[in-house]
Amino acid sequence: MKFGGTSVGRPERMHHIAGLVTNSSEPTIVVLSALSGTTNALVEIGDLMAKGDRNGAKQSIDKLEAHYQDFISQLVKKPEILDKAKAIVNEHFEFLNIILRISFSEALSKDILAQGELLSTKLFCSYLEEQGIDHLLLPALEFMTIDTYDEPQIGSIKVKLTQLLDKNKKKKLFVTQGYICRNARGEVDNLKRGGSDYSASLIAAAINASVCEIWTDIDGMHNNDPRIVKKTVPVEQMSFDEAAELAYFGAKILHPASIWPAQQYNIPVKLLNTMQPEAKGTTITAEAGSVGVKAVAAKDNITAIRIKSSRMLLAYGFLRKIFEVFEKYRTPIDMITTSEVAVSITIDNTMHLPEILKELEPFGTVEKDDDQTIISVVGNQIGLTEDMIKKLFGSIMNIPVRMVSYGGSPHNISLLVPASYKTQILQQLNKGMFGLE
Ligand code: ADP
Ligand code: ASP
Ligand code: MG
Secondary structure, eight states: OEEOHHHHSSHHHHHHHHHHHTSOSSOEEEEEOOOTTHHHHHHHHHHHHHTTOHHHHHHHHHHHHHHHHHHHHHHOOSHHHHHHHHHHHHHHHHHHHHHHHSOOOHHHHHHHHHHHHHHHHHHHHHHHHHTTOOOEEEOGGGTOBBOTTSOBOHHHHHHHHHHHHHTTTTOOEEEEESSEEEOTTSOEEEOOTTTHHHHHHHHHHHTTOSOEEEEESSSSOBSSOTTTOSOOOBOSEEEHHHHHHHHHTTOTTSOTTTHHHHHHTTOOEEEEETTSTTSOOEEEESOOOSSEEEEEEEEEEEEEEEEEOGGGTTOSSHHHHHHHHHHHTTOOOOOEEEOSSEEEEEESOOTTHHHHHHHHGGGSEEEEEEEEEEEEEEEESGGGSTTHHHHHHHHTTTSOOOEEEESSSTTEEEEEEEGGGHHHHHHHHHHHHHOOO
16 A cells, blocks of 8 residues: 555544555555655755755755654654654754765765655654554665666565565564665665655565555546646546556656556556545556546657658668667657658657767757657557547647657557647547546
């Protein structure tokens, strides 16, 4: 059972989830995020330190500490437990204050980011202790590891986690941190923003769990982005493939990589609402449930690159050479469309864009468009859905579409549009494809 930031973000929410996690008849591993707002605050603290603004960083640390002091005063009541909770908060803020005084590095910034999940799990355990609920804290840094390519390996996670669990066979309730891990150098690292979902799925895969429950602040995966479109509805069932496409193409409810571990080990994933536990939510399994379009999502900060060359005409090996450039700079390609004389590619990681553009130049004319958004229409066998193409394009005729990609998978049609059209296109698709206004 994984609980996100808002699910643990208030003392009364932590009280509430203690009830949810003790409801289960099976042994349970609880994966917690940091309290909502904490990771953002820690990012800011790290950024201020990196800029050398120690005063600014100190102010942010103090503000965050005051929040935690207030939080624990409402979380636990027994004096001896409150003392323990205070000691936990003091320990972690002392650590941040020490970091403030030493020279900043990339590795230290990861240590700073880890404090959120370390705090939330320890504080939750304090509350469990106060309630007399037997449990064990499993330190994620002892089993959650990534390799030299920053990829988690379920095999090694499984070995380490199984050892920890075998030592504690009598326990029924375990609590661990989402998001944080150790890298190949043994340093503290993380699974990128929103990574607690990924932790949960990796853990579920590693222990062959009966289910991976992602508890959040909404009743499942909705048909459209509820932050942008007013009327959205939850999707009851979808396949791993559909959920993976939605997560990858911007549905914030799931970390982009969080589906593959569950899919590989065929573990059902449920998206559930902490604030409304009786709601059905979304069940994700190998079965899609029904044919047709299920949802749309948007992925921002996309750059499109077009390489145009008459030498591409009837040539072979041209695409390989282009792909090799992206491979060399370890830059994943999201969308690709080709004509006989040009190829368009999108990327979201622009770290090596200048080098990439330079190396593409010998292949032809290279153009780039920043600030684009990928709109993905996702479903099961969407090509078989009657009128789908008509409804899709009929509802967005006024929008300048830069690229269209279909056929790569039977679950997805992706459109590339200038970012300024994102809200409009999501709203128009809501009406045109789902009949929702
Ligand atoms: P948590 O802190 O629990 O991990 P997140 O904020 O990461 O929660 O994810 C939940 C949020 O994802 C929702 O509150 C919602 O605003 C957003 N979201 C974006 N797209 C979707 C979608 N298609 N369905 C449901 N939620 C979505
Ligand atoms: N706390 C981390 C974040 O805010 C991880 C997570 O919440 O999933 O990104
Ligand atoms: Mg999240």
